[in-house]
Amino acid sequence: xxxxxxxxxxxxxxxxxxxxxxxxxxxxxxxxxxxxxxxxxxxxxxxxxxxxxxxxxxxxxxxxxxxxxxxxxxxxxxxxxxxxxx
Numbered sequence: 001x002x003x004x005x006x007x008x009x010x011x012x013x014x015x016x017x018x019x020x021x022x023x024x025x026x027x028x029x030x031x032x033x034x035x036x037x038x039x040x041x042x043x044x045x046x047x048x049x050x051x052x053x054x055x056x057x058x059x060x061x062x063x064x065x066x067x068x069x070x071x072x073x074x075x076x077x078x079x080x081x082x083x084x085x086x
């Protein structure tokens with residue numbers, strides 16, 4: 001149970017960071033959107049691996065950092081791309 005509490009606290013902390021840094025980006029919305037577009041995203045960037053695009057609860061930032069590194073962009077670029085994906 002302690003791990004679940006820690007994950008919950010990490011999620012809440014990430015949410016606060018996102019709101020502070022990006023008024024228009026909401027962590028929960030980005031995660032939901034990511035789950036919907038992940039396959040399309042991998043088609044656009046075929047060099048990405050399953051390990052690059054997978055994340056566990058509380059580790060969305062780590063995943064977007066990996067994507068940013070693999071595509072030579074910033075985390076904010078990745079987050080905006082996910083947010084704006086049609």
